[in-house]
Amino acid sequence: MLKLFQPAPPIERLPNEQIDSEYKKHRIQVFIGIFIGYAAYYLLRKNFSLAMPYLTDQGFSKGELGLALSAVSIAYGISKFVMGTVSDRSNSRIFLPAGLILSAIICLLMGFVPFFTSSIAIMFIMLFINGWFQGMGWPPSGRVLVHWFSVSERGGKTAIWNVAHNVGGGIMAPIAVGGASLFAIILGTHSNGYEGVFILPALVAIVIALISYILIRDTPQSVGLPSIEEYRNDYPSKEKKTFETELTTKEILFKYVLNNKWVWAIAIANIFVYFVRYGVLDWAPTYLSEEKGFNMDKSSVAYFLFEWAGIPGTLLCGYISDKLFKGRRGPAGFVFMLGVLIAVLVYWFNPPGNPMIDMISLIAIGFLIYGPVMLIGLQALDFVPKKAAGTAAGLTGLFGYLGGTVTANALMGYIVDYAGWNAGFILLTASCVLAAIVFAITWNVRGQEVVKH
Numbered sequence: 001m002l003k004l005f006q007p008a009p010p011i012e013r014l015p016n017e018q019i020d021s022e023y024k025k026h027r028i029q030v031f032i033g034i035f036i037g038y039a040a041y042y043l044l045r046k047n048f049s050l051a052m053p054y055l056t057d058q059g060f061s062k063g064e065l066g067l068a069l070s071a072v073s074i075a076y077g078i079s080k081f082v083m084g085t086v087s088d089r090s091n092s093r094i095f096l097p098a099g100l101i102l103s104a105i106i107c108l109l110m111g112f113v114p115f116f117t118s119s120i121a122i123m124f125i126m127l128f129i130n131g132w133f134q135g136m137g138w139p140p141s142g143r144v145l146v147h148w149f150s151v152s153e154r155g156g157k158t159a160i161w162n163v164a165h166n167v168g169g170g171i172m173a174p175i176a177v178g179g180a181s182l183f184a185i186i187l188g189t190h191s192n193g194y195e196g197v198f199i200l201p202a203l204v205a206i207v208i209a210l211i212s213y214i215l216i217r218d219t220p221q222s223v224g225l226p227s228i229e230e231y232r233n234d235y236p237s238k239e240k241k242t243f244e245t246e247l248t249t250k251e252i253l254f255k256y257v258l259n260n261k262w263v264w265a266i267a268i269a270n271i272f273v274y275f276v277r278y279g280v281l282d283w284a285p286t287y288l289s290e291e292k293g294f295n296m297d298k299s300s301v302a303y304f305l306f307e308w309a310g311i312p313g314t315l316l317c318g319y320i321s322d323k324l325f326k327g328r329r330g331p332a333g334f335v336f337m338l339g340v341l342i343a344v345l346v347y348w349f350n351p352p353g354n355p356m357i358d359m360i361s362l363i364a365i366g367f368l369i370y371g372p373v374m375l376i377g378l379q380a381l382d383f384v385p386k387k388a389a390g391t392a393a394g395l396t397g398l399f400g401y402l403g404g405t406v407t408a409n410a411l412m413g414y415i416v417d418y419a420g421w422n423a424g425f426i427l428l429t430a431s432c433v434l435a436a437i438v439f440a441i442t443w444n445v446r447g448q449e450v451v452k453h
């Protein structure tokens with residue numbers, strides 16, 4: 001591995017009187033670093049969708065562009081796992097900004113060099129590479145969370161960090177559209193401005209990557225502080241044992257992740273959770289306009305509200321799992337998935353002509369689905385030692401994106417084409433039930449109690 005990426009080595013411990021103030025300062029600093037860093041990843045994950053209407057004007061069909069778009073999810077799912085294993089053995093301070101800058105370079109190439117948007121094959125390759133670099137965001141964020149926040153506070157802190165992706169996804173559209181308007185003015189009659197959809201979010205992301213680099217520190221020990229378990233007297237096991245030795249990839253994979261039935265359980269749950277997340281979100285504008293008579297303006301408002309409703313929902317879910325269920329994530333996931341099921345049924349059976357009910361049910365799905373999305377990431381961090389956190393989360397991402405998102409995009413489209421919306425909704429309903437069942441299986445599992453020493 002490149003020396004630059006190696007985990008930051010421990011340095012001599014600071015004097016006792018400095019520990020508390022330094023810990024407090026660094027915890028705020030690293031948290032802001034991964035929050036804005038991960039939000040910025042989303043600026044470059046989804047911006048191609050906004051370039052699509054401009055690219056259709058250039059003669060590409062929706063089907064072709066949809067195919068190119070699928071490259072992001074395919075590459076992201078594989079990379080979140082593969083780069084997760086690399087990230088567990090890397091310095092988060094370098095890894096997270098590096099991935100963001102590499103992703104930005106791909107977007108800048110697509111914006112500045114017409115060749116890179118000249119055919120579907122080339123766009124597929126560029127978006128695949130972009131999706132791959134996108135996989136360098138979640139794992140180092142997870143590594144920072146587990147090294148700087150102890151087990152009993154992890155639910156709340158992970159929930160707050162997790163809304164970064166809703167914030168990033170939410171502000172991407174205005175930045176990308178602003179970029180398009182700017183470039184339409186700059187380039188005059190030469191272009192419709194689609195370049196700006198790639199360029200402006202990429203420039204913002206590069207600035208944020210630099211700020212993240214300034215703020216993030218890999219581990220407490222790398223800045224002369226004790227482990228978080230010692231600092232907060234909050235250990236994952238009664239023996240007060242903590243994991244401080246960096247592991248080999250073989251140990252991470254075969255000792256802690258691939259032979260861990262709980263990690264497999266949540267990876268499978270993630271297929272169903274992501275099928276619902278993207279099956280509802282990505283098809284909402286089409287479903288609402290075809291079946292419920294919404295115009296595009298109203299559909300885009302519904303889409304926007306779905307994302308933003310996820311923020312309070314995620315925070316509530318993290319809070320409930322910490323306080324009400326005392327660190328057990330399974331019951332919170334079960335309850336939220338039942339809520340999603342009810343909201344999906346209302347969204348499905350509400351007859352055309354009641355737009356307010358469609359809107360409310362879609363907001364309810366957004367409010368409820370992001371809690372389980374977050375809980376699966378949190379459980380992945382919970383079920384393995386902190387040196388294997390990125391890999392475990394990566395495995396859930398692999399299943400979620402390849403099994404859930406890609407099928408939600410492709411399979412859902414075909415099923416609706418051939419068998420109608422009812423068939424699509426049967427799949428969504430079944431996914432809600434299956435996700436709830438898998439969460440129920442993890443009902444009594446609490447945090448790091450299942451980690452094998």
Ligand SMILES: O=P(O)(O)OC[C@H](O)CO
Pocket residue numbers: 080138162165373374375377378397
């Ligand atoms: O879909 P991802 O990989 O961006 O993850 C989103 C949430 O952060 C999951 O916790």
